[in-house]
Amino acid sequence: QARHRIGLIDVQDALKGHAAYDLASLIYDARIDVAESRRDAALAHYLTRRFGDDQKARDDFTAALAICAMQRNLKIAGIFIRLAQRDGKPSYLGHMPRIIAYLKTHLDAPALKPVADWLVAHAPHALEPQID
Structure with missing residues (x-):
């Protein structure tokens, strides 16, 4: 039911940055499940409208999208953990499996x-969904 409701995009924290960050924010939402098929369709639509057949630009943007999405979700994971541990709001941890x-x-x-190589070598359990 909630998927058929109108949503709002909150721009109060808007900053100038890479365009991939905005798309990452929409298709890798920390609070709701976005079907992989919907993410893929949104990315394909964006790439076609923005870059047409320029494969190098498409590849560069896709790489930037992965980097921006990783940074954003790491930031959100940290905020949610802080909210749970410091502020006594454990409900945010319910989103951690999606973020992980x-x-x-x-x-x-x-x-x-x-980054993947570093995590394997130095923090192999960093992406396990156990939050204590």
């Missing part, structure tokens, strides 16, 4: 291979 799944997806991107 997104982070694992982002790590598959070639642009994030150095």
